[in-house]
Amino acid sequence: MIIGYRNMKRIKHQTTVLACCVLAAIFFFPIFWMVLTGFKTELQAIQFPPLFFFEPTLENFEIVQERSDYTKYALNSLITAFGGTLLALVVAVPSAYSMAFFGGKYTKDILLWMLSTKMLPAVGVLMPIYLIAQSLNLLDTTIVLIFIFAMMNLPIIMWLLFSYFKEIPSEILEAGRMDGCSTLDEIRHIVLPLAWGGIASAALLSIVLCWNEAFWAINLTAADAGTLPALIASYAMPEGLFWAKLSAVSTLACAPIVVFGWFCQKQLVQGLTFGAVK
Amino acid sequence: MKISVNKILQAPSVVLLFLWMIVPLSMTLYFSFQRYHLLYPERSGFVGLSNYDFFLTDPALGVSVINTLTLVGGVILISVILGLGIALLLQEAFRGRGIIRVLLISPFFIMPTVNALIWKNMFMNPVYGLFAYVSGIFGLPVVNWLAELPLLSIIIMLSWQWTPFALLIFMTSLQSMDQEQIEAAEIEGAGFWGKFRYLTVPHLGRAIGVVVMIQAIFHLGVFAEIYVTTGGGPGHDSTNTTWLIFKQALLGFDIGVASAGGVFAIIVANIIAFFLIKTVAKGMAK
Numbered sequence: 001m002i003i004g005y006r007n008m009k010r011i012k013h014q015t016t017v018l019a020c021c022v023l024a025a026i027f028f029f030p031i032f033w034m035v036l037t038g039f040k041t042e043l044q045a046i047q048f049p050p051l052f053f054f055e056p057t058l059e060n061f062e063i064v065q066e067r068s069d070y071t072k073y074a075l076n077s078l079i080t081a082f083g084g085t086l087l088a089l090v091v092a093v094p095s096a097y098s099m100a101f102f103g104g105k106y107t108k109d110i111l112l113w114m115l116s117t118k119m120l121p122a123v124g125v126l127m128p129i130y131l132i133a134q135s136l137n138l139l140d141t142t143i144v145l146i147f148i149f150a151m152m153n154l155p156i157i158m159w160l161l162f163s164y165f166k167e168i169p170s171e172i173l174e175a176g177r178m179d180g181c182s183t184l185d186e187i188r189h190i191v192l193p194l195a196w197g198g199i200a201s202a203a204l205l206s207i208v209l210c211w212n213e214a215f216w217a218i219n220l221t222a223a224d225a226g227t228l229p230a231l232i233a234s235y236a237m238p239e240g241l242f243w244a245k246l247s248a249v250s251t252l253a254c255a256p257i258v259v260f261g262w263f264c265q266k267q268l269v270q271g272l273t274f275g276a277v278k
Numbered sequence: 279m280k281i282s283v284n285k286i287l288q289a290p291s292v293v294l295l296f297l298w299m300i301v302p303l304s305m306t307l308y309f310s311f312q313r314y315h316l317l318y319p320e321r322s323g324f325v326g327l328s329n330y331d332f333f334l335t336d337p338a339l340g341v342s343v344i345n346t347l348t349l350v351g352g353v354i355l356i357s358v359i360l361g362l363g364i365a366l367l368l369q370e371a372f373r374g375r376g377i378i379r380v381l382l383i384s385p386f387f388i389m390p391t392v393n394a395l396i397w398k399n400m401f402m403n404p405v406y407g408l409f410a411y412v413s414g415i416f417g418l419p420v421v422n423w424l425a426e427l428p429l430l431s432i433i434i435m436l437s438w439q440w441t442p443f444a445l446l447i448f449m450t451s452l453q454s455m456d457q458e459q460i461e462a463a464e465i466e467g468a469g470f471w472g473k474f475r476y477l478t479v480p481h482l483g484r485a486i487g488v489v490v491m492i493q494a495i496f497h498l499g500v501f502a503e504i505y506v507t508t509g510g511g512p513g514h515d516s517t518n519t520t521w522l523i524f525k526q527a528l529l530g531f532d533i534g535v536a537s538a539g540g541v542f543a544i545i546v547a548n549i550i551a552f553f554l555i556k557t558v559a560k561g562m563a564k
Contacts, residue, residue, distance in 0.1 A: 020372075025381075028382070030400075229389045229392075229502065236505075246399065250392040257387050
């Protein structure tokens, strides 16, 4: 039997769509399963064969909120993620702008050096940071996390912004200057509107990375400034076997950022070029 | 005039990052030559290289370096291949592609501690886990993942989270591919592999570089996944350099030795960074 060209094309199309669906199902399944388990009783959570249909209960969520004050941790996460990102942006936008449009001989080297600071392993400087924070009375405060998160993401933000600004044709700026724009006007009225997409996606990536940061959160905070990853880690050890409660608290911890990510995914897909698009 | 304005604009980021780097670094360097044990604070002073001697002769060191490299290499390999494959599949236009894309990138937003706990408990648990259940159905032997294959387990967790990142970058990059060029190639009779080999791969070269470099940066310091799952064990089977130093500092209370380890980790990271920047980043910065 001869399969026509059109049929071939259709079969190919359908196979591709099917493959995409299967892959999406596989990748999303762990998240789906976590959310589902959060609505089970502890007994149902470890039942064999695994339970897909059951009467959902909200008990776990109530217990989690009662026992560990989810809202406080969520608020800390929110403050540190947005604070760190904002601080990094305030520092990065002018620098990246200046480097992209008035870069000198050493601009590339400075950028590479910045990126190389990201490669310093955090554990190598944990003790000094801990001691500095201690001596400034900043242990277990959101301030110290905001500063660390900002420094942590600054190189990546710089890199993203620099490569995004680079795509803006400098003729536009020159035209602006001819018309008598000052540097500040130039940034406000020409660069920012054009670079908005890049700034937004850099901010999004930074917020996601801050929200999920665990190393510093676990090691520098305790009861007062703990963020959600630290809360989850505290559930890992003694209560590790209570899967339903663990799933409930995990769902609560991840839901805000995952939903946030869903809404912003278009922006992320367009903005994360890292200068790799040409 | 212009130059000084630029200096003012650039100074904050450069100065802040420089301080962020140099202050802790010099303290770590200083501590690494000191006797500094939290349980014996009265015994302090200069000890020369003995902290380094202690750290470098630790039999776990070699294992941890190999584990670190395996982890970084394994995750990068898996996520680049899978991410590239999925990104190419997703080029096909169909209804509901937006939702499929959302589902596929979701794991990237899951925090590492949650990621590790989901896999550890609900999938890899040898008694109640779904993997055990599935292998039971097929009559296969049950694998106690975290005890028998701890490093592979962590590679799976990380790949699940970072394949979506690779996918994001590749999708971004594929969007800018020249459609006319592709059509021209098709008219000339280029098949899938021809287009892949001579158009897609060269176009994605830099995107692959970005994915490799960013992931290397993150995976060299993998911590949370080990913290909530294996604790570096069994033995040292899943101990990476980060974990080894963490154990020294916070579980062994020995700041001196941990600092020596920190200096060692920084040197290793710099060697890797040097090669990465030489090969990957230079091309990116043009």
